[in-house]
Amino acid sequence: MKxxxxxxxxxxxxxxxxxxxxxxxxxxxxxxSGDAAAATSAAGSGMSMIIMLVVMIxxxxxxxxxPENKRKKQAQQMRDNIAVGDxxxxxxxxxxxxxxxxxNAIVIETSDDRVRVQLMKWAISSVGKQTEEPxx
Numbered sequence: 001m002k003x004x005x006x007x008x009x010x011x012x013x014x015x016x017x018x019x020x021x022x023x024x025x026x027x028x029x030x031x032x033s034g035d036a037a038a039a040t041s042a043a044g045s046g047m048s049m050i051i052m053l054v055v056m057i058x059x060x061x062x063x064x065x066x067p068e069n070k071r072k073k074q075a076q077q078m079r080d081n082i083a084v085g086d087x088x089x090x091x092x093x094x095x096x097x098x099x100x101x102x103x104n105a106i107v108i109e110t111s112d113d114r115v116r117v118q119l120m121k122w123a124i125s126s127v128g129k130q131t132e133e134p135x136x
Contacts, residue, residue: 011060079121082106091125 082088086098088108096108099116107118 011063078127079124082121082124082127086127088124089126090119090123092123094119 100107
């Protein structure tokens with residue numbers, strides 16, 4: 001899964017903050033004196049660690065999981081909407097024109113010689129005319 005630079009930095013900061021909270025929460029907080037203030041402090045520290053964990057999970061969901069699910073849904077919709085006559089490119093770089101569509105597979109013509117290739121739909125990278133790479 002590719003992450004943007006911002007997402008990686010944010011995840012690193014969140015993990016560092018969580019680690020710091022865990023380290024500070026692991027040390028016993030004056031348990032020998034039966035003080036009520038010490039017990040309240042320890043309970044508050046535990047609660048802040050739980051809140052930080054919930055916030056970190058929410059950040060991971062909104063910056064990593066949700067966008068990935070959106071991309072998967074768009075790719076599946078693109079593959080489901082392929083019709084005869086579309087120009088496609090596979091994940092391996094093969095380009096061709098769709099001549100037959102089945103439930104899980106398609107048949108494409110790859111050249112003017114009418115060479116036909118059967119492919120699974122999951123192997124389709126994009127639909128539409130691709131631009132040529134610049135010739136040097």
